[in-house]
Amino acid sequence: MKKILSLVMVSVLGGAITLGAYKAFIEKEQKIVVTESKPVSSFIPTNYKTTNTNFTAENIDFTSAAEKTVHAVVHVKNVTTSTGQPTLQDLFMGRVPQRKQMGSGSGVIISPDGYIITNNHVIDGSEKLSVTLNNNKTYEATIVGTDSKTDIALLKIESDSDLPYTTFGNSDSVKIGEWVLAVGNPFNLTSTVTAGIISAKSRDLSGQSNQSFLQTDAAVNPGNSGGALVNKNGELVGINTAITSQTGSYIGYSFAVPSNIARKVIEDIMEFGNVQNGILGVRGGSLNSASAEKLGVGETEGFYVDDVDEDTGADAAGIQSGDIIKKIDNINIKKFSDLRGYLDTKRPNDVVNVSLLRNGVQKYVSVTLLKNNTLTLPNIGIIKNAKAKDLRDFKVKKGVKITRLAGGYDRYLRSEGVNEGDIITTINNIEVNSVEEVQEIIKNRDPYQPLSVIIVNKKGEVNRYGLR
Numbered sequence: 241m242k243k244i245l246s247l248v249m250v251s252v253l254g255g256a257i258t259l260g261a262y263k264a265f266i267e268k269e270q271k272i273v274v275t276e277s278k279p280v281s282s283f284i285p286t287n288y289k290t291t292n293t294n295f296t297a298e299n300i301d302f303t304s305a306a307e308k309t310v311h312a313v314v315h316v317k318n319v320t321t322s323t324g325q326p327t328l329q330d331l332f333m334g335r336v337p338q339r340k341q342m343g344s345g346s347g348v349i350i351s352p353d354g355y356i357i358t359n360n361h362v363i364d365g366s367e368k369l370s371v372t373l374n375n376n377k378t379y380e381a382t383i384v385g386t387d388s389k390t391d392i393a394l395l396k397i398e399s400d401s402d403l404p405y406t407t408f409g410n411s412d413s414v415k416i417g418e419w420v421l422a423v424g425n426p427f428n429l430t431s432t433v434t435a436g437i438i439s440a441k442s443r444d445l446s447g448q449s450n451q452s453f454l455q456t457d458a459a460v461n462p463g464n465s466g467g468a469l470v471n472k473n474g475e476l477v478g479i480n481t482a483i484t485s486q487t488g489s490y491i492g493y494s495f496a497v498p499s500n501i502a503r504k505v506i507e508d509i510m511e512f513g514n515v516q517n518g519i520l521g522v523r524g525g526s527l528n529s530a531s532a533e534k535l536g537v538g539e540t541e542g543f544y545v546d547d548v549d550e551d552t553g554a555d556a557a558g559i560q561s562g563d564i565i566k567k568i569d570n571i572n573i574k575k576f577s578d579l580r581g582y583l584d585t586k587r588p589n590d591v592v593n594v595s596l597l598r599n600g601v602q603k604y605v606s607v608t609l610l611k612n613n614t615l616t617l618p619n620i621g622i623i624k625n626a627k628a629k630d631l632r633d634f635k636v637k638k639g640v641k642i643t644r645l646a647g648g649y650d651r652y653l654r655s656e657g658v659n660e661g662d663i664i665t666t667i668n669n670i671e672v673n674s675v676e677e678v679q680e681i682i683k684n685r686d687p688y689q690p691l692s693v694i695i696v697n698k699k700g701e702v703n704r705y706g707l708r
């Protein structure tokens with residue numbers, strides 16, 4: 241009987257403790273949860289009223305721009321062969337393991353007869369290319385031409401009927417803050433459209449002032465390369481090309497080749513088979529506070545001319561060292577990438593109007609752009625076509641002229657009596673008479689073999705040098 245009573249007392253006591261704990265803790269926590277479920281002040285509710293026109297896009301017809309573009313953007317698939325890591329058995333048998341790899345990107349149809357623009361890196365090294373349209377039709381594609389410098393390539397597909405295509409817009413006229421759409425095939429997801437604004441213009445990602453990208457915050461990811469960046473009218477203003485990311489995926493910045501550059505590249509490829517570059521003929525750099533103070537000038541924006549190359553349009557027009565280029569045609573020049581980007585849209589014999597400052601006085605000159613007749617020769621420096629007078633002075637019949645020594649062997653060559661103005665007559669046992677001939681030799685040379693050159697100096701001495 242006592243045992244039963246003890247059990248009852250323990251049960252009652254346990255129930256009381258449980259009930260008390262429930263009232264003291266659990267029931268109280270439930271009240272706190274209900275209280276915290278109310279909206280907090282840090283969240284901004286959606287507002288459908290037009291109260292701030294600075295942040296609204298309701299007047300822009302994104303659907304129209306997307307409809308114009310999405311059918312003209314294609315999925316590009318690229319089959320390449322890569323060399324794998326050899327096993328011991330491969331080494332024993334003398335085999336080189338190879339495997340097929342599939343890459344993908346995007347492209348933009350620019351004509352009803354099937355010309356497609358994309359990035360060079362999308363199709364680089366391809367053995368087989370296929371293009372899939374938005375209607376799921378797939379075509380084999382051929383490469384018409386490429387330009388690695390601007391990362392632009394031109395493809396062609398054959399279709400029995402006219403294809404949807406997009407038209408070019410003027411990338412020089414786009415403004416920072418202007419709405420744009422990026423259309424492509426990220427992660428093999430076809431026909432993807434993202435929206436953003438132009439964040440900046442004339443961006444140089446290389447740090448060598450040889451690029452001029454449009455920057456946008458429209459989401460671009462792997463697979464978007466070669467796709468379209470269009471304005472609110474559905475006009476092509478850029479070819480999506482690159483992102484900057486520590487993860488390999490989009491983090492808020494993406495970059496596109498401006499359409500004016502891309503258009504000029506493909507027109508050159510179609511007409512000439514290669515890209516025709518018109519050069520101004522100046523060397524120098526961008527101005528900022530530090531460089532302005534060092535140079536003793538009062539301008540912090542513009543392109544400062546350090547030197548003018550002889551026999552160029554700038555030389556003929558009278559541009560001088562110390563001039564500050566502020567504008568070309570209607571394009572403001574604040575930094576070198578502004579200048580580089582605009583000149584990339586021009587060809588030899590085009591005339592540009594240059595506005596510059598010389599000792600604080602504004603001047604205007606017209607410059608005829610010329611074909612680039614210079615070339616960077618590995619380990620030596622910059623060479624150019626020699627004039628007849630140069631050849632007569634050095635008593636040689638053929639050769640190219642060294643205009644600047646630069647590279648790994650410039651000090652050694654100077655110690656050997658080689659200087660700017662000397663003539664290179666032979667490279668790898670082949671006589672040369674133009675930079676085009678030198679370029680062909682360099683293109684076909686064995687990179688593991690030393691570069692053999694014969695140089696005639698001002699003293700008339702003829703010497704052969706082997707440069708690795």
